[in-house]
Amino acid sequence: MTTPLxxxxxSPSTLRAFLHGLPGVDRVGADARAAMLGxxxxxxxxxxxxxxxxIRMVDLTTLEGADTHGKVRAMCAKAVRPDPADSSVPPVAxxxxxxxxxxxAVEALTGSGVKVASVATSFPSGRSSxxxxxxETRLAVAAGAAEIDMVIDRGAFLAGDxxxxxxxxxxxxxxxxxxxxxxxxxxxxxxxxDNVRRxxxxxxxAGADFIKTSTGKVSPAATLPVTLVMxxxxxxxxxATGRKVGVxxxxxxxxxxxxxKYLVLVNxxxxxxxxxxxxxxxxxxxxxxxxxxxxQKMATGRYAGPDYFTLD
Amino acid sequence: xxxxxxxRKTYKLFIGGAFPRSESGRSYAVTSSKGDFLANxxxxxxxxxxxxxxxxxxxxxxxxxxxxxxRGQILYRIAEMLEGRRAQFVxxxxxxGGVGVKQAGEMVDAAVDRLVWYAGWSDKIGAVLGSANPxxxxxxxxxxxxxxxxxxxxxxxxxPLLGLVSVIAPVIATGNTCVVVASERAPLPAITLAEVxxxxxxxxxxxxxxTGSAAEIAPWLAGHMDVNGIDLTGxxxxxxxxxxxxxAENLKRVLRPPAGPVNWLADPGIARMTTFLETKTVWHPxxx
Numbered sequence: 001m002t003t004p005l006x007x008x009x010x011s012p013s014t015l016r017a018f019l020h021g022l023p024g025v026d027r028v029g030a031d032a033r034a035a036m037l038g039x040x041x042x043x044x045x046x047x048x049x050x051x052x053x054x055i056r057m058v059d060l061t062t063l064e065g066a067d068t069h070g071k072v073r074a075m076c077a078k079a080v081r082p083d084p085a086d087s088s089v090p091p092v093a094x095x096x097x098x099x100x101x102x103x104x105a106v107e108a109l110t111g112s113g114v115k116v117a118s119v120a121t122s123f124p125s126g127r128s129s130x131x132x133x134x135x136e137t138r139l140a141v142a143a144g145a146a147e148i149d150m151v152i153d154r155g156a157f158l159a160g161d162x163x164x165x166x167x168x169x170x171x172x173x174x175x176x177x178x179x180x181x182x183x184x185x186x187x188x189x190x191x192x193x194d195n196v197r198r199x200x201x202x203x204x205x206a207g208a209d210f211i212k213t214s215t216g217k218v219s220p221a222a223t224l225p226v227t228l229v230m231x232x233x234x235x236x237x238x239x240a241t242g243r244k245v246g247v248x249x250x251x252x253x254x255x256x257x258x259x260x261k262y263l264v265l266v267n268x269x270x271x272x273x274x275x276x277x278x279x280x281x282x283x284x285x286x287x288x289x290x291x292x293x294x295x296q297k298m299a300t301g302r303y304a305g306p307d308y309f310t311l312d
Numbered sequence: 313x314x315x316x317x318x319x320r321k322t323y324k325l326f327i328g329g330a331f332p333r334s335e336s337g338r339s340y341a342v343t344s345s346k347g348d349f350l351a352n353x354x355x356x357x358x359x360x361x362x363x364x365x366x367x368x369x370x371x372x373x374x375x376x377x378x379x380x381x382x383r384g385q386i387l388y389r390i391a392e393m394l395e396g397r398r399a400q401f402v403x404x405x406x407x408x409g410g411v412g413v414k415q416a417g418e419m420v421d422a423a424v425d426r427l428v429w430y431a432g433w434s435d436k437i438g439a440v441l442g443s444a445n446p447x448x449x450x451x452x453x454x455x456x457x458x459x460x461x462x463x464x465x466x467x468x469x470x471x472p473l474l475g476l477v478s479v480i481a482p483v484i485a486t487g488n489t490c491v492v493v494a495s496e497r498a499p500l501p502a503i504t505l506a507e508v509x510x511x512x513x514x515x516x517x518x519x520x521x522x523t524g525s526a527a528e529i530a531p532w533l534a535g536h537m538d539v540n541g542i543d544l545t546g547x548x549x550x551x552x553x554x555x556x557x558x559x560a561e562n563l564k565r566v567l568r569p570p571a572g573p574v575n576w577l578a579d580p581g582i583a584r585m586t587t588f589l590e591t592k593t594v595w596h597p598x599x600x
Binding site for chain 1: 362365532535536537538539558561562
């Protein structure tokens with residue numbers, strides 16, 4: 001690299017030169033690699049471990065206009081004790097809610113070890129002024145959120161105004177104070193894998209603690225090849241700077257089979273160091289029930305039914 | 313000029329309205345009663361059973377929510393399509409052996425008639441089993457039959473078409489969806505019936521047909537927590553006991569196998585329908 005990373009954001013042109021100087025992604029190669037890793041067969045004891053690890057990595061999410069305090073409390077109870085009938089099921093990593101519901105979640109989860117994450121910065125579109133975005137982030141942090149999921153300004157990114165995106169992330173990171181910052185790239189709107197790689201690096205240079213694929217409001221949401229590109233980016237970023245960044249695919253991960261494919265991808269791309277809830281998360285809501293059903297199937301030897309698990 | 317080779321058919325499963333191969337990739341040779349090779353059929357695994365239950369569950373809200381009249385029309389449509397394939401069914405039944413062309417024809421006709429009979433029942437069973445109950449209070453009190461849910465059916469091992477139709481039709485006429493384990497020795501009419509079902513306006517997943525060993529698949533269905541009832545008509549005594557024990561875990565409705573040989577040509581009565589119905593009772597205040 002010609003410019004040290006600390007200086008690439010000193011002007012629009014150096015940032016642009018750096019991001020466009022990143023090696024291109026071989027789309028066919030990435031798709032084929034992700035598909036090939038998706039065929040790995042994970043069975044019996046390895047599957048048991050994978051299911052428990054996946055449960056510990058889940059960010060149990062509810063991001064609906066219809067969310068109520070009651071629903072958030074119910075979800076928090078489920079986050080702490082996913083299967084009330086089986087105390088050996090570990091709690092999930094975090095719950096993810098809108099900023100106005102953070103206080104409710106914090107109250108319900110105090111002392112449980114489950115973190116509270118909040119989306120912010122005019123989620124999911126990100127279409128607002130920087131003042132509003134920063135203020136929203138401060139509100140969420142003040143309410144007790146330990147993690148902030150921000151969205152990048154995809155319009156600015158696609159228009160080539162990388163510095164604007166960079167500065168927004170820096171400003172949000174500052175507003176986060178001690179809270180962890182997850183930067184949502186919304187890869188479904190970025191069009192190419194090259195853009196995914198650029199956005200990943202942009203977010204990491206700006207100070208992201210996690211890079212996250214999607215809001216869950218845009219289709220396609222998380223896909224294996226996009227996550228592969230992002231995992232390669234965090235691996236390369238660690239090598240280049242010594243700073244480790246986490247990855248969170250979100251949206252569209254509904255089955256245990258899908259979740260295990262992601263774990264295989266993490267192990268084979270970024271390495272086993274990332275197989276930890278501190279460095280890899282799965283943003284999901286319906287996935288948890290499928291993990292619990294698979295877990296029960298392995299424990300009892302009979303196929304489980306959705307009637308026996310809570311809906312939210 | 314060389315003699316034309318006939319196209320050999322590949323027999324597959326019927327799950328969710330599609331015809332997939334077994335997830336396990338297995339197949340087995342189907343022979344006539346004399347031991348002559350007839351075809352290869354898919355040997356379903358427990359995972360195919362799991363997929364079939366998922367498909368049946370998915371289809372349940374739509375099918376049970378359809379009007380009884382509409383379900384009756386679709387059953388009648390199945391009868392029409394089955395009639396159109398009469399020759400194929402007769403050929404398959406006679407190829408298996410044991411019956412002549414005339415007798416096979418009578419069995420196919422009886423299967424068509426059986427479907428028409430159940431088609432008629434679908435919008436009448438509510439009137440027969442439902443009731444307005446006199447209660448000591450200012451309420452209208454109404455009871456009506458509701459479908460149980462997903463029903464696993466172990467089809468009879470003999471009487472491949474008529475027996476099969478006689479166990480499937482009563483289950484779906486009332487709004488249940490089902491997973492059928494076809495006769496292991498004579499599965500070909502079951503697969504041809506699946507092709508009839510696929511072209512009869514029957515929504516995908518209402519009937520799912522698995523071929524293979526009932527002893528292998530049925531216990532998984534009996535233990536499955538998302539299956540609400542099981543018809544053990546085609547299970548032998550040992551398998552029936554195993555399945556009934558497994559079915560107890562989530563209190564499935566169980567239809568035990570018949571004590572002796574069944575004459576499928578006889579009047580079936582409504583017992584098969586009532587086994588997989590629940591009674592819903594509603595109290596409605598008067599004068600509010």
